[in-house]
Amino acid sequence: MEVKKRTNLRVVSWLIATIMIAMLITMMSPTSYAASRTITGWTLVGQAIYTGPSTSLYTQIGSLNGGSQVYILGKENGWYHILYEVGGQEAANAYIPQNTVTLIRGGTPHEEVFTGGQRNISLSYAQESWTCDELSTRVKLRNLVPGQGMTLLYEYSHNTYPIAFVEYSTPWGAERGYIFLPVTQIPNPAVTAIARVNIPIASVFFGPGGSQYYDFQGSVFEDELVTLIRESQGWSWIEYNTPSGRKRGYTMSGNITAITSTYGLEAISQNNTGGYVSSPVTVYVGPNSSYPSIYTLFTGDNLTYRGSQNGLGAPGWYYIEFTDRYTGKGKKGFLVAQ
Numbered sequence: 001m002e003v004k005k006r007t008n009l010r011v012v013s014w015l016i017a018t019i020m021i022a023m024l025i026t027m028m029s030p031t032s033y034a035a036s037r038t039i040t041g042w043t044l045v046g047q048a049i050y051t052g053p054s055t056s057l058y059t060q061i062g063s064l065n066g067g068s069q070v071y072i073l074g075k076e077n078g079w080y081h082i083l084y085e086v087g088g089q090e091a092a093n094a095y096i097p098q099n100t101v102t103l104i105r106g107g108t109p110h111e112e113v114f115t116g117g118q119r120n121i122s123l124s125y126a127q128e129s130w131t132c133d134e135l136s137t138r139v140k141l142r143n144l145v146p147g148q149g150m151t152l153l154y155e156y157s158h159n160t161y162p163i164a165f166v167e168y169s170t171p172w173g174a175e176r177g178y179i180f181l182p183v184t185q186i187p188n189p190a191v192t193a194i195a196r197v198n199i200p201i202a203s204v205f206f207g208p209g210g211s212q213y214y215d216f217q218g219s220v221f222e223d224e225l226v227t228l229i230r231e232s233q234g235w236s237w238i239e240y241n242t243p244s245g246r247k248r249g250y251t252m253s254g255n256i257t258a259i260t261s262t263y264g265l266e267a268i269s270q271n272n273t274g275g276y277v278s279s280p281v282t283v284y285v286g287p288n289s290s291y292p293s294i295y296t297l298f299t300g301d302n303l304t305y306r307g308s309q310n311g312l313g314a315p316g317w318y319y320i321e322f323t324d325r326y327t328g329k330g331k332k333g334f335l336v337a338q
Contacts, residue, residue, distance in 0.1 A: 037083065039072040039109055041101040049094040051175040052167065053079035057224050057241075059173040061094050061131075062086075070101065074112035077223060081112060083132055090139050092131035093176070114260055116152030117192035118227035118239055119166070119184040123147050123288065127184075129177030133163050141177045144168065147288035149239055149246035151194060151227050155182070167225060169241040174225075191264040193228040195238070195256040197221060202255035204247075206294075206331040207321065208235035208268060214330045217249040217285075218242060220256075228258060232267035245292045247285045273305040275320075283333035287317050294333050297322060306332065 045066045052058030053076045064070070064084060071083040079095045086092055121127050123146045130138040144150070150168040153176070157163065164182040167174055197220045207214035218240075220226060226238040229248070236253045239246055283295040297303065303322040321332045 091137035204249035
């Protein structure tokens with residue numbers, strides 16, 4: 001009987017130890033390294049540095065000389081996410097190829113784990129993006145306007161401040177930065193995902209079905225991150241970065257690979273309520289006027305109402321479909337409710 005009790009105690013102790021180890025591993029997730037200067041390395045050569053893991057998709061933020069010390073926050077797609085000092089008093093995050101860093105000390109860089117999805121800056125507040133998450137060394141990157149679309153990569157708390165690490169559009173390419181005390185709108189429904197383009201060039205259209213039915217909108221490129229809003233029947237509704245701002249459009253689902261969970265992601269809806277325009281109105285490619293405009297509908301123009309909220313629009317905005325008077329093909333976009 002005593003032997004059996006001891007065996008049970010050992011089993012319980014083993015289970016408790018296993019749970020504690022699992023909790024410790026979770027706490028040591030890659031995103032917990034966002035504020036760390038623990039892992040260091042040295043650049044092998046002088047090089048340009050970028051605000052994301054690509055020389056073509058992201059803006060160049062500066063350059064580093066060979067032999068510069070950097071702090072490694074994580075790694076992604078063959079690049080290190082680093083923190084580096086600017087003039088000794090300021091700091092910024094950037095990305096450099098892994099094969100250009102040597103003499104790594106202090107630990108093993110982890111793959112950064114993304115946990116976010118589609119977000120928009122609150123319509124009531126402007127926000128600022130910063131170069132790092134340290135109050136004493138941060139430098140402002142730019143202002144983010146109310147309603148602006150972005151990709152939430154992950155969020156955490158540092159020195160009691162809630163912080164979001166986000167990606168958004170600039171005229172020079174995509175950029176990543178930190179938002180302190182973020183005030184953002186979560187789409188309704190809240191389930192969206194982050195996906196990565198998996199082919200060299202993927203076409204984006206104004207509706208599902210491609211060029212037979214809808215106008216061509218643009219392209220996304222291999223390794224580019226997009227947010228996945230809805231999908232069905234082989235098509236995905238995405239939001240992506242362009243030099244003129246974030247845009248929403250449709251690409252074939254096989255062109256992208258989700259890197260966060262798609263559980264609960266809704267299908268593309270097909271509300272078919274007809275209507276017409278009562279006065280001239282501008283159509284935008286996203287659910288508020290911070291997005292690029294794509295068309296002007298005039299009094300009497302016909303349209304099909306596709307939805308309002310529920311992930312399709314914002315309060316006071318409709319998601320609609322219409323026929324372009326010049327191309328004869330369909331377009332989908334957003335307009336202020338009439």
